[in-house]
Amino acid sequence: MYRYDEFDHQFVRQRTAQFRDQAERRMKGELSEDEFRPLRLMNGLYLQLHAYMLRVAVPYGTLSGRQMRQLAMIAERWDRGYGHFTTRQNIQYNWIKLEDTADILSALADVEMHAIQTSGNCIRNVTTDHWAGAAADEIADPRPVGELLRQWSSLHPEFSFLPRKFKIAVTGAPNDRAAVKVHDIGLRLHRNDKGEAGWEVIVGGGLGRTPMIGVTVRDFLPEPELIGYLEAIMRVYNLYGRRDNKYKARIKILVHELGADKFKSEVEAEYARKPQASTEVEERELKRIAAYFAAPQFDKLPRWSAAFEAAKLKNADFARWARNNLGVHKVGGYAIVNISLKPEGGIPGDASAEQMRLMADLAERYGSDELRVSHYQNIVLPHVRKDDVFAVWQALDGAGLAAANHGLVGDIIACPGLDYCALATARAIPIAQSISRAFTDIDRQEEIGPVSINISGCINACGHHHVGNIGILGLDKKGEEFYQITLGGSPSEKASIGTILGPGFAGHEVAGAVGKILDTYLKLRAPSEDFIATYSRLGAKPFKEALYAAA
């Protein structure tokens, strides 16, 4: 199980004490807002439409039952009884008071949590595959590398004032569930011809107002060289990254403006200087950290569970949920349980304190005390015995957590949008709700099959609309909300940026438009072809015609 080391304990406590002092000085007027803003942002505290918002880091999305319970306690004691799980595997609280924040940070520190590097121009909380350590297709658990990067980058003086924020994602599996090609740096583990594992280093991907797919700067880097090589990338960025215009300050712009080849040669030249020639320290650290992520003690079980199969035969709702919401585990007799936080007409990613507690209970009782937050705004129990899956489902069903829509139309990603966010230009959640309600027929959802719908309430793209198979972007047109639809985005190993289909829609028209797009797909798809494959084969034309044909 992931744990802090002694150094982390000390520094998180120190940081909390510092923040307590800073907040008190702010409230006494000794610090102005301009002076205080960067300090609160360094601790994840934003000012939003209705109150302060606190973004809490969940490294690699990994939580224990005790930590999830503490998140529930914070929601009840200092917020309004719920939290919002985000597309960066974090949790946000929407109704925080400045005067309570130091106490909240202290309660987080009690369970080895914090809000550091969830904001500001630093290397942000590293994200990984939410099925890490469990997925059948995985070469190795990516979290030790993520943790190595976290320990290296946390409060690193050279990288505390970068031109802009910096996001790193890591996947240890060929099926990319961590969207590594649309991060500032993406790391992908793969094998060479000799069967050895090494890391592909992808740089300059990103979403926001200038979406780009990253370019590969090294195809096969031995693991102990990662820190040295990433340091070289960061130095090139720090040297040449633009600071004159915040919209041109991300590394993707630098890679684009220099050109991939020139950027690569700059990185290689920097790396060749090798301040430390030996990778002895990295090797030792990786070994030490890997022990933090040791897999739980798995039982030797038959692949086939009689109890699981019998329950499916007896209960059609369970069978459907099992069909859609379970992932294939690397150990026989186990399953990965995906808990959808997308009930019909619900708010994507929101969970009440009671629901958090129930999920904590289930993790402790049936899931080796592990939970994961996924960037799809869902919760994962990565290690559940198939024999126990029915009991888990029954408990979820009783708590409104058994939506059987994982990976289907109803599993919509949406940012908080104008209902909460000070930067938003339009609401995102009501659009998600209207689409969800238009597809209440779960048979129809299953017939349509895998499709991702992503909604952002502004161009900053927290809802990752560019990489949604169907992407929806909310904008402000003379004081009215309107929505642009893009098609063909994908965050997977075959990453692509969606293309704008045509003129935008009013909010109440969006669900109907999505319906037309999916009807067109159903009409035109080849056997066993999923939505994105049909789109890749046919392009935008038939969808455009369906949407914009003269009525």
Add this chain to the structure above:
Amino acid sequence: MSILEKGQIVTANRLRDGIAVFLNRSGQWSERIDEATLALEPEAAAALEARAKADEKATIVTGSYLIDAERRDGRIRAAHIRERIRTLGPTVRLDLGKQADGTAGGFVAPEGA
């Protein structure tokens, strides 16, 4: 016929808890937009703004700014949807925010999708 007055009001977030507030006639910050002082002239708006900046220095509020608004039948309505949502609460959680606390503006939430 009711009279429609158009002007500006000043809004901010209260420093200690971040709640959206509006500067009223007695120079206090109210959670209710209906109690806001509506400046009908640019000079009056500038005076409101100056008062708000002083209250920022006095650590009462933070992030103050002027917004366009109108008054009809004694009730004030912000011009922009963003500000209307600030005076109500999330349109997807009617049990939360000003709309639940009885301090909302006198209009319904902008229609959802």
